[in-house]
Amino acid sequence: MKRDKSESECKTMKLNDLRDNPGARKGLGKTAGRGQKGQKSRSGVSVFGFEGGQMPLHMRLPKRGFNNPFAKDFAEVNLGAIQKVIDAGKLSAEGTIDHDALKAAGLARGGKDGVRLLGKGEFSAKLSFRVAGASKGAREAVERAGGSVELIERKDPAELAAAKKGKAREARLAEKAAKQGK
Numbered sequence: 462m463k464r465d466k467s468e469s470e471c472k473t474m475k476l477n478d479l480r481d482n483p484g485a486r487k488g489l490g491k492t493a494g495r496g497q498k499g500q501k502s503r504s505g506v507s508v509f510g511f512e513g514g515q516m517p518l519h520m521r522l523p524k525r526g527f528n529n530p531f532a533k534d535f536a537e538v539n540l541g542a543i544q545k546v547i548d549a550g551k552l553s554a555e556g557t558i559d560h561d562a563l564k565a566a567g568l569a570r571g572g573k574d575g576v577r578l579l580g581k582g583e584f585s586a587k588l589s590f591r592v593a594g595a596s597k598g599a600r601e602a603v604e605r606a607g608g609s610v611e612l613i614e615r616k617d618p619a620e621l622a623a624a625k626k627g628k629a630r631e632a633r634l635a636e637k638a639a640k641q642g643k
Contacts, residue, residue: 536572540602541582559591
């Protein structure tokens, strides 16, 4: 009598064993995985945030406050923190302290419009500062310690653009006058 093979001995093909032939091309054909017809099957479609007719999340959430696009971005540094860094020897107490020196010491992060000194903490070093701004208390504390605060005058970008525009206009008018004079 012939014995039947057990299931483990059988070499039957299973669905999870199916593979493409080695080197077969892989790709998306015909509709390329986009389904058929409709807006989302076309190129250049933009339905970001669309939730199938339900009120989208960005419209359901309450709006609060105001984001001023013209706000100044200062790196705020307290005098107490500067004193700690000087005591630790990370910042030299000689010369003028500016944004670059404070950044190198790890005190001023960010601040594309410069550094603003604030008067929190104890301060005793005789230092000269060259910064974009300082609070009244910070200025008094620095002067009390025998130092000085020099403020950098920053021009408003709108004023710079207007001045540039005016110079360009004057140059065009001068050029025009020179042509008429020939």
